[in-house]
Amino acid sequence: DFKVKIFGDERRDKKKIAFLRMIGGKEMKLRIDANNLWDDAIKAASSLKKIGYKFSGIEEPITANQYQALSEMSKKLNISIILDESFLRMNQFQSLESNPAKWIINVRVSKMGGLLRSLQVCAEAQKRNMPVIIGAQVGETSILTRAALTLANASRNNLLAQEGAFGTYLLEEDIAEPSIRFGQGGIVKARDLTEENRYGFGLSIKKSYGFS
Numbered sequence: 166d167f168k169v170k171i172f173g174d175e176r177r178d179k180k181k182i183a184f185l186r187m188i189g190g191k192e193m194k195l196r197i198d199a200n201n202l203w204d205d206a207i208k209a210a211s212s213l214k215k216i217g218y219k220f221s222g223i224e225e226p227i228t229a230n231q232y233q234a235l236s237e238m239s240k241k242l243n244i245s246i247i248l249d250e251s252f253l254r255m256n257q258f259q260s261l262e263s264n265p266a267k268w269i270i271n272v273r274v275s276k277m278g279g280l281l282r283s284l285q286v287c288a289e290a291q292k293r294n295m296p297v298i299i300g301a302q303v304g305e306t307s308i309l310t311r312a313a314l315t316l317a318n319a320s321r322n323n324l325l326a327q328e329g330a331f332g333t334y335l336l337e338e339d340i341a342e343p344s345i346r347f348g349q350g351g352i353v354k355a356r357d358l359t360e361e362n363r364y365g366f367g368l369s370i371k372k373s374y375g376f377s
Contacts, residue, residue, distance in 0.1 A: 166193075167185055168196050169181060169195065169198070170199075170200065172202070175216070179217075195218065196221045198225065199224065199226040199227075201225050201228050203227050204228060206234040209227050210242055221245065222247045223244055223245075223246060230251050240267075245267050247271055247298060248270050249273075255285060255286060258293065269295070269298060270296075271298045272290075272297050272299055272316060273299075273300040273301060274309055284316065290323060291323050295323065297320050298327070299313050299317045300329070301331075303335065304335045304336060306340045307332055307340070307341040307344050307345040308340065310330050311341075311366040311368055313327060314358070330346055332344035332346035334346055340374050341371070342368065342369045342371060343368070345358070
């Protein structure tokens with residue numbers, strides 16, 4: 166299960182996806198993130214068709230909050246649309262009433278404004294049978310990663326994927342101990358952090374950062 170960024174350079178994007186297909190095999194699931202690359206859905210759909218791969222979802226192909234255009238693009242390409250910049254507040258669920266199964270919400274603790282608000286979004290998505298991905302900031306510390314594990318645990322019934330848990334793969338130093346990182350196969354061993362005798366998030370903040 167991979168997520169990759171695309172850049173609108175057909176040759177470069179095809180080369181990247183061909184490499185992933187080679188190592189991932191026939192059972193590979195691949196979703197792409199376009200980071201609002203195109204101005205409109207027609208250009209986006211045309212470019213994606215040229216890549217020639219059946220993606221499991223595409224994140225933010227066009228400029229944010231164009232829900233009608235995104236819905237039409239979803240139908241045209243038969244692809245799920247992942248909302249990141251286009252979903253920041255609870256009231257935006259109103260824009261997603263039609264065909265909820267074709268929308269996937271990327272829920273990031275940092276984007277939603279904290280853990281409690283993120284849990285509210287996940288609960289509402291579950292009521293609507295709408296899939297979620299628990300996202301991450303690139304280079305986040307283990308504090309946000311640990312909060313994201315709580316979201317993932319609360320969203321088991323409609324969770325498609327969880328991103329992040331890079332820890333010191335990306336950071337020169339993590340503010341927290343232990344530094345939460347995925348291991349072989351992308352698996353995070355979270356059991357040690359959730360034991361009943363561990364208070365809070367089960368993390369310790371390093372004294373060098375001024376916390377006791």
